[in-house]
Amino acid sequence: MTLKNGASNVVTQASERVSIAHIESGLGMLWAQFNQANSGGHTVVMRACMSNLIIYCDTPQEAEIISQEIAAIVDVHPARILLLVGNGKPSEGTIEARIAIYYTALDDGWQVCAERIDVISTAAVTGRLPSVARSLLVGDLPTTLWWASQRPPPTAGEVFFQLAELANQIIYDNVGWLNPAQGVAAMTRWVAAQQHTQIVYNLAWRRFAGWRKLISQVLDPQAAPGALHALHTIEIAHGPHALPMTWLFTGWLASQLKWQPVDGKRLSDSELVWRFRNNHQDIKIHVRRLPKGNPLIYHLLFDWSKPGHAGRICFERLDNERIGIVEALSTVPPRAFSVHVPERSTLVSAQLAQRNRDKIFENALKASNAMSAVFQQ
Structure with a gap:
């Protein structure tokens, strides 16, 4: 047959x-x-x-x-x-x-x-x-x-x-891990112990690659002057089983922007907060799990408002092909971006052809581990 x-x-x-x-x-x-x-x-x-x-x-x-x-x-x-x-x-x-x-x-x-x-x-x-x-x-x-x-x-x-x-x-793939803090800590310790003898790759990293590219473009200092410098609040909403991926995503932001983790707190079974510090101020990240949906990031708001100046941008996933800027929650013009959700088989086959270590991913993983440490204090 x-x-x-x-x-x-x-x-x-x-x-x-x-x-x-x-x-x-x-x-x-x-x-x-x-x-x-x-x-x-x-x-x-x-x-x-x-x-x-x-x-x-x-x-x-x-x-x-x-x-x-x-x-x-x-x-x-x-x-x-x-x-x-x-x-x-x-x-x-x-x-x-x-x-x-x-x-x-x-x-x-x-x-x-x-x-x-x-x-x-x-x-x-x-x-x-x-x-x-x-x-x-x-x-x-x-x-x-x-x-x-x-x-x-x-x-x-x-x-x-x-x-x-x-x-x-x-x-x-860290999607679906039952204890994200324990899993992130265990995986990061093991990766560090390998002394870079092997390439280690998380499918979640490629799964939110579209978000990383979009944020890098929209919050680039030339596109949004002062936004990253003044950023003080981030809100993230994700689907069921996507907290570990959101954890890695936050680790990417922290590692790229040189934030230091201060503390973390679980507010409920579906909400938690991290607090980071840069050279200027605290940054609060509020993460919320939606009651239904796929293991994806659905909502992402950046707020860099200050007295006399409003500065916000809010993204929401519209469908499996698009992410849009929410006009009511943003101080920039609304528009939609093409950001496809890839199949898992596509992620695996793409990684099989890529055999170089990714320093940005490794730094995000280290930051994720630091976040798990403060969360368990």
Whole structure:
């Protein structure tokens, strides 16, 4: 059975179950069968693989969601995919494997753009997954670990640490973390301990890239003279599960503008306040969670008003494609900006091609950790 994958041109056949010991030979057989079936006449069958991508999930439900995104990723970045499920339900025994290949049509034939290996284990034998993954890596290719669990990576213990040792790059996503302060602190300590030996990347950073670009343009000293110097209040409203992303966003502002954290306070289950200090005055940031919506930033107000001078700008997300300036809450003319909300698969495939460390992100992460420290005082 051939399966079409959403809007992607990539297709795959139903996966086949194999024993752990016969994964490589099983993939070889799949490749040979595909080559034999499609290489007749002048048809060309090409095999492409740019990297290893290890994906770790805690549950079959997480793995099912990831499965819907793999085609879009390998369409852009061909890879050997190792999908590891640490608390799964094998058909028999405590651990099992399934294999499949992904392919797409070329002008003169076919391209096999991914070999996918699913390794599903019960919670009792999750510790075996790193050693299985190590034996399946294509040795001369870079390796990325995508930590798709909702647990902050270091809090997962040895499974994360051992998988991270296999990778040149670690991708994670802080959307949905249950304890943002604990997760931010744990992740920042772990990143600092690596001495920059690996590239570490948070998908949330690219997810709010549009906001960062917009704010940099609108509050540029040439566009809004004195605004950043006089800024004293920021209001942020976000959707459910987006507090960790908002935390990182605030860390970006603090690191770029050289603010020092003073204190933080939780006002309720849905509101908190941070206070920072620059060379001139205190800056108060009030964060509020909306009762419904996607894990996005929806509302952002900057206030630099002072006696005799009103200065405010308020942005709101209008839909998945646009952010607008709210006329009633702003002292600048209203307008709308094109700021697309990308799919997660787009974020991952884009990062797989970017293997340089991002100093601005790392500084934002450090500032986020300082914020978590004052918040727990």
